[in-house]
Amino acid sequence: MRQLLLRPGAEELNYEIRGIVKKARQIEALGYPMTWENIGDPIQKSNHVPDWMKAIIADLLKEDKTYGYADSKGVLETRKFLAQLNNEKEGTQITAEDILFFNGLGDAIAKLYQFLIPTARIIGPSPAYSTHSSAEAAHANTAPITYKLDPDNQWLPDMEDLYMKVKYNPSIVGILIINPDNPTGMVYPKEVLEGFVKIAEEFSLLLIADEIYQNITYNGIKAVALAEVIGSRPAISLKGISKEFPWPGARCGWMEFYNRESSQEFSKLCQTLENAKMIEVCSTILPQLAIPRIMSHPEYHAYREEANAQIGKRSEWMSEILGSIEGIKFNPTQGAFYNTIVFDERLLTPNQTLPIEDERLQKLLDSWLSDSTMPLDKRFVYYLLASERICVVPISSFCSDLRGFRVTLLEENEEVFKDTFERLGRAIRKYLNS
Numbered sequence: 001m002r003q004l005l006l007r008p009g010a011e012e013l014n015y016e017i018r019g020i021v022k023k024a025r026q027i028e029a030l031g032y033p034m035t036w037e038n039i040g041d042p043i044q045k046s047n048h049v050p051d052w053m054k055a056i057i058a059d060l061l062k063e064d065k066t067y068g069y070a071d072s073k074g075v076l077e078t079r080k081f082l083a084q085l086n087n088e089k090e091g092t093q094i095t096a097e098d099i100l101f102f103n104g105l106g107d108a109i110a111k112l113y114q115f116l117i118p119t120a121r122i123i124g125p126s127p128a129y130s131t132h133s134s135a136e137a138a139h140a141n142t143a144p145i146t147y148k149l150d151p152d153n154q155w156l157p158d159m160e161d162l163y164m165k166v167k168y169n170p171s172i173v174g175i176l177i178i179n180p181d182n183p184t185g186m187v188y189p190k191e192v193l194e195g196f197v198k199i200a201e202e203f204s205l206l207l208i209a210d211e212i213y214q215n216i217t218y219n220g221i222k223a224v225a226l227a228e229v230i231g232s233r234p235a236i237s238l239k240g241i242s243k244e245f246p247w248p249g250a251r252c253g254w255m256e257f258y259n260r261e262s263s264q265e266f267s268k269l270c271q272t273l274e275n276a277k278m279i280e281v282c283s284t285i286l287p288q289l290a291i292p293r294i295m296s297h298p299e300y301h302a303y304r305e306e307a308n309a310q311i312g313k314r315s316e317w318m319s320e321i322l323g324s325i326e327g328i329k330f331n332p333t334q335g336a337f338y339n340t341i342v343f344d345e346r347l348l349t350p351n352q353t354l355p356i357e358d359e360r361l362q363k364l365l366d367s368w369l370s371d372s373t374m375p376l377d378k379r380f381v382y383y384l385l386a387s388e389r390i391c392v393v394p395i396s397s398f399c400s401d402l403r404g405f406r407v408t409l410l411e412e413n414e415e416v417f418k419d420t421f422e423r424l425g426r427a428i429r430k431y432l433n434s
Helices: 021-028 051-060 076-087 105-114 130-140 159-167 190-203 264-280 285-295 300-322 359-368 376-388 414-433
Strands: 099-102 121-126 146-150 172-178 206-210 235-240 253-258 338-343 404-408
Touching (some): 021 376, 105 130, 105 235, 159 172, 159 190, 300 338, 300 414, 338 376, 376 414
Parallel strands (some): 121 146, 121 172
Antiparallel strands (some): 235 253
16 A cells, blocks of 8 residues: 555454454364353353343334434433433432433444543553453554453452552543453442542542443342442443343443533533534434333343342352362452453463364364464463363453453353363363373
């Protein structure tokens, strides 16, 4: 080309969660079935959408208004409904005008970073969810700035690490919180959230909370919403229905703006995001229309409680199978439906292997391992693909210096779930002892 096409930072847009699928598909092409633990898609794991929920959607399809445009900011009745849900928490109050719909949270995240000046940095957790870290890095033309989540302390954030990075980096204008967390499955206690608010107050920072898993907690744990603790600080909550209903294909997410008049700069950002949505006309209307009907349905609360209880049960099974394996750091999950397992890096070497019987698989594996700079956790993940046909995601791909992998807790079939993680546990032991 006569000129460069990509802006600096564009190459930071990396999504290993789906990237590893290409290699798994190569194995499937050889005739092997694959166990997918790489992506949080409930439907892929045979999660059943209740008939009453499908009936609501079917009824909406009979209404002419379902086929038209919504208000640019989103369906007004839905925004009023969601504002009321927030206000019932008795924290920071909002109106329908403080809610803005997008075509999924990926769309919302991209828009948020699109309009920040490149020198304005948002510090986020590490391990990081790739959509956030990649978007932040691409907007800033450099690697993301992160604070540590500690696997030796139940994946709680290292608040001293966060404080020092904020204090000595004046380009940081905001803190990203993912609660419940992806990829670790940790839920922040209220006092930890209050610690974030305290740092934000001291350094006049914006708070951004990805709360899409807010209603997916279990085993006695409940998530505290950002709105309950922020007081008068400017903040944005990111929410959606993809996992909660579950309806990931709906691509329906929204932002809630808190205290938008508390800062002139924040108010301008909110208005800019609204203006950008007006240029697009609106986001997809069907799921927006469905939200109040589904969430106010008399069976919805019981449905969500039962679904959470089942995830909690699978979390306990996973703990029983993997929790006692030497050489890894294992933390039981509290929310969302992921778990991140970390290796003791002193036990990882570039010479470890798993048995591969099929020469075709060995040939594929050898081609994947040709990169001598490959992180050692990715090496394990590739061996696991070829040996056990289990597809997981390396934690080095989550903007982390740790070495491990992420799995899901979505498999509905108890026999399949236990078999998957028993095979995974045996593979870990073999690999570390090879």
